[in-house]
Amino acid sequence: MRSFLEANDESDDARLYERFRRGIGRLQSADLSLKAFGFEAALGIGGASEGAEATRQLDVLEAGVQAGFADLGCARLHPPLLLLVDQLEQVRTVEPESHALVTGLLLAAKHAMSFYDNAVRTALFIRADIYDTLNFGDGDKFHSDEIRISWTREALEDLALHRARASLGAPLTRRELWEELFPVSVKGEPTSAYIFRHSLPRPRDTIQFLNVCRDIADEAGNFTITEHDVLAATARFSSWKLQDLAKEYLISHPFLRSLFVLFENAGHVVMRAALEDRFEACRRSLHLVFSDYTESLTTQGVIDVLYGVGFIGVKRGNDTVYAGGSAMPPLPDEDEFHVHPCFRTALNYLGAMELPTYLPGRARNPVVGHSSLAAAITAADVGLTVNRNVRLLNEVTAAGERLLRQLTRSGLPDNMREEVYVEIARVVAASEAARSEQPDGGRPDVPDHVLAAAVYFDALATRLAAHGFRDRTVTRGLEDESRALIRSVGGSLGGSGGGGSDSG
Known part of the structure; x- marks a missing residue:
């Protein structure tokens, strides 16, 4: 108040502030007396209840402050006194008292602006997830006062430029x-696109990422920031943000950190069916540890929480939509989710889906999905003729080409489809290369090569099934082609018809 009076040239009477301060001090006495701003009021508290006493004290205080604003002509002569309140999440808990505190603060802010006319303005900065949980009778009256802050990429780029200018x-x-x-x-x-894609759309994340890039470049003795510096900063920043996310929502979602394990060492594209399987494996333990949150710890509840905190986005059309702005949360019939690029490095993500490695020279490939497939063949058939070797390699090529045609109309998520396409194309290329090395097909390891392709196709089918695509045509096609190739190596005659079809 002293600073306000001095800033508005109203401090000639040095006793004005002291009278106001003493008036507040007397609010704690049994007999309330406030004399300030040329206004005097007295009230005998007597044996009133604590609530009634506080209400009366506040009434007298408000009347005194209102009289002071009127005497100073604040509404007419001065800019309004602006009260800013921020970082409420630092004192918020899950207790009802905390809910009441935030609600009371909102009501008090609105009351102050109404009671003191244009002399006072208030601005409360409340995290959206906290504000959206508030439930009180007059909540609808705040809609016209709400301003949802969402940062566009253009605004963040401007912010980055201004901060860089200030820093330099x-x-x-x-x-x-x-x-x-x-x-x-x-x-x-483009570096700017990379930076903003790998950080959450809010100023502090952008600034932190840029600062990490600068710090790593400085540690390396670089005068400018290199691509290697940005990649190293990505790993450090991703680790920070994953930890910060759990801390940021510790009060609202104390189980959040325990959900990250569902996405470690896996692909960043997750289908609803796959998430259901992963969650079901740890549901019981989560319910035991976080027994107060069992209603939220369901598959849909987990999806809603992870989307709300920005950890995952939902695929809609050709775009992946993350929380913020006017975007709707995931609907029950939406089944494709993407982990935000900000967190992927910390989770040790393995592409869109964690595809196995194709090793064309080994029949007992370590990526085998069903061990019985490799066990079905115990030794290479040394009696294979040259023509048979050529036919076997042709069958691998034909099987791969059929699968590629199926894949183009499989309906898999774009990133997954592209990765699977690349891996099947590698199988086809390896088969063609093996055939071209010796045109007569006389390679002694041809049976092993074909078995490796068969085992790999089965491993891809197993991986797709684990991601929720068990009943897709391409998954069944991979299984059929795998069995057909194994039969071919085992001596079954019947040409190169394969076991799959081109139907989508």
């Missing part, structure tokens, strides 16, 4: 920032 203490253009201070691209992607 010199003018800096957008081109100088993203083409000279930073590398032009990272992994073939």
Whole structure:
């Protein structure tokens, strides 16, 4: 109050502030007396209840402050007194008292602006997930006062440029920032796009990521930031953000950290069916540890929580939609989810889906999905003729080409389809290379090569099934082609018809 009076040239009477301060002090006495701003009021508290006493004290205080604003002409002559309240999440708990505190603060802020006319303005900064959980009778009256802050990429780019200028203490253009201070691209992607794609859309995340890039470049003795510096910063920043996310929502979702294990060492594309299987494996233990949150610890509940905190997005059309703005949360019939790029490195993600490694020279491939497939063949048939070897390699090529045609209309998520396509194409290329090395097909390891392809196709089918695509045509096609190739190596005659079809 003293600072306010001094800033508005109303401090000639040095006793004004002291009278107001003493007036507040007397609120604690049994007999309330407030004399300030030329206004005097007295009230005998007597034996009133604690609630009634507090209400009367506040009434007298408000009347005194209102009189002071009127005497000073604040509403007419001065800008309003602006009260800003931030970081409520630092004192919030799950207890009802905490809920009441935030609700009371909202009501008090609205009351203050109404009671003191244009002399006071308030602004409360409340995290959206906290605000959305508030439930009180007058909640609908705040809709016209709400401002949902959502940061666009353009706004974050402007912020980054202003912070860079302030840090360097010199003018800096957008081109100088993203083409000279930073590398032009990272992994073939424009650096600015890479930075903003790998951070949550809020200022502190953008600033932290840029600072980590700067710090790593400085540690390496670089005068500018290199692509290697940005990649190293990505790993450090991702680890920080995964830990920070669990801490940030510790009060609302204390189980959040325990959900991260569902996504470790896996692909960043997760189908609902696969998430259900993963969650079911740990559901009982989660319910035991977090017994107060069993209603949230369901598959749909986990999806809602992870989407709400920005950990996953939902695939809609050609876009992946993350929380923020006017986006709707995932609906029950939406089944494709993507882990946010910000967290993928910390989770040791393995592409869109964790595909096995194709080893064409080994029949007992370590990626075998069903061990019985490898056990079905105990030794290579040394009696294979040259023509038989050529036919076997042709069958691998034909099987791969059939699967590639199926894959183009399989309905798999784009990233998954692309990765599976690349791996099947590798099988086809390896088969063609083996055939071209010796045109007569006289390679002694041809049976092992075919078995490796068969086992790999089965491993891909197993992986797709684990991701919720058990009944897809391409999954069944992989299994059929695998069995057909094994029969071919085992001596079954019947040409190169294969076991699959081209139907989508």
